[in-house]
Amino acid sequence: EVQLVESGGGLVQPGRSLRLSCTASGFTFGDYAMSWVRQAPGKGLEWVGFIRSKAYGGTTEYAASVKGRFTISRDDSKSIAYLQMNSLKTEDTAVYYCTRDQDYGALFDYWGQGTLVTVSS
Amino acid sequence: DIQMTQSPSSLSASVGDRVTITCQASQDISNYLNWYQQKPGKAPKLLIYDASNLETGVPSRFSGSGSGTDFTFTISSLQPEDIATYYCQQSYTFGQGTKLEIK
Numbered sequence: 001e002v003q004l005v006e007s008g009g010g011l012v013q014p015g016r017s018l019r020l021s022c023t024a025s026g027f028t029f030g031d032y033a034m035s036w037v038r039q040a041p042g043k044g045l046e047w048v049g050f051i052r053s054k055a056y057g058g059t060t061e062y063a064a065s066v067k068g069r070f071t072i073s074r075d076d077s078k079s080i081a082y083l084q085m086n087s088l089k090t091e092d093t094a095v096y097y098c099t100r101d102q103d104y105g106a107l108f109d110y111w112g113q114g115t116l117v118t119v120s121s
Numbered sequence: 122d123i124q125m126t127q128s129p130s131s132l133s134a135s136v137g138d139r140v141t142i143t144c145q146a147s148q149d150i151s152n153y154l155n156w157y158q159q160k161p162g163k164a165p166k167l168l169i170y171d172a173s174n175l176e177t178g179v180p181s182r183f184s185g186s187g188s189g190t191d192f193t194f195t196i197s198s199l200q201p202e203d204i205a206t207y208y209c210q211q212s213y214t215f216g217q218g219t220k221l222e223i224k
Binding site: 035 | 155157163164165166170210211212216217
C-alpha cells in the first residue's frame with residue numbers, strides 16, 4: 001500500500017524558515033517524481049514545486065510564488081522528500097501536501113494527509 | 122501559461138441526479154486533464170486521468186470526457202458520499218474547484 005506521511009508543520013514567524021518532510025512507503029520511491037501542493041484555509045489547490053527522479057536528472061521546478069524561497073530535495077536511500085521553506089510570509093499559511101508525481105507529466109496519484117504551516121507573528 | 126476555467130463554483134443536487142462539471146483550457150491541451158475529489162478535511166484523491174480514464178477502484182458512476190480545450194466531469198447518479206469539492210488539473214495548474222452539496 002502506497003503511503004505518504006508529511007511532518008514538520010507548525011507555527012512560525014514571518015521571515016523564518018521551516019523544513020517539511022514526506023516519508024514514503026509502499027513503492028520504489030526513487031522511480032518517481034514528487035510534488036508539493038498547498039491549500040490555504042478555505043481556498044483551492046496550488047502546486048508548489050516538484051523534484052524529478054534521478055533517472056530524469058533529479059531537477060526541480062517551482063511555482064513563481066515560491067521560487068527563490070523554497071527548495072525541494074530528496075533522499076532516495078530513506079524514501080524521503082523535503083520542502084525547505086525560507087523567508088516565510090503570512091500568505092504561505094496553508095496545509096502542505098506531498099504527492100507522488102510522474103516524471104513525464106503532472107499526475108498526482110497519491111497524496112499524504114497534509115501538514116499545516118501557519119505563518120504568523 | 123495555460124489557464125483553466127472550471128464551472129460552476131458550487132452546485133446543489135439531489136441524490137440520484139446526474140451532475141456535470143466543466144473545465145475549459147485557454148489553449149489546446151489534448152487529453153492532458155485530470156480530475157480530483159476532495160472531501161472536507163481530507164486530502165484530494167485522483168478520480169480521472171487523461172480526461173477519461175477511471176483510476177483503479179473509483180466507482181463507475183464517475184466519468185470524464187473531452188479533448189482540446191473543453192472537458193466534462195460527470196457523476197451519473199449522485200450519492201450522499203459524493204459530497205466534496207472537485208478540481209480539474211492540467212500540468213501544474215488546478216481549476217478553481219466546484220463545491221458539490223446535496224439539495
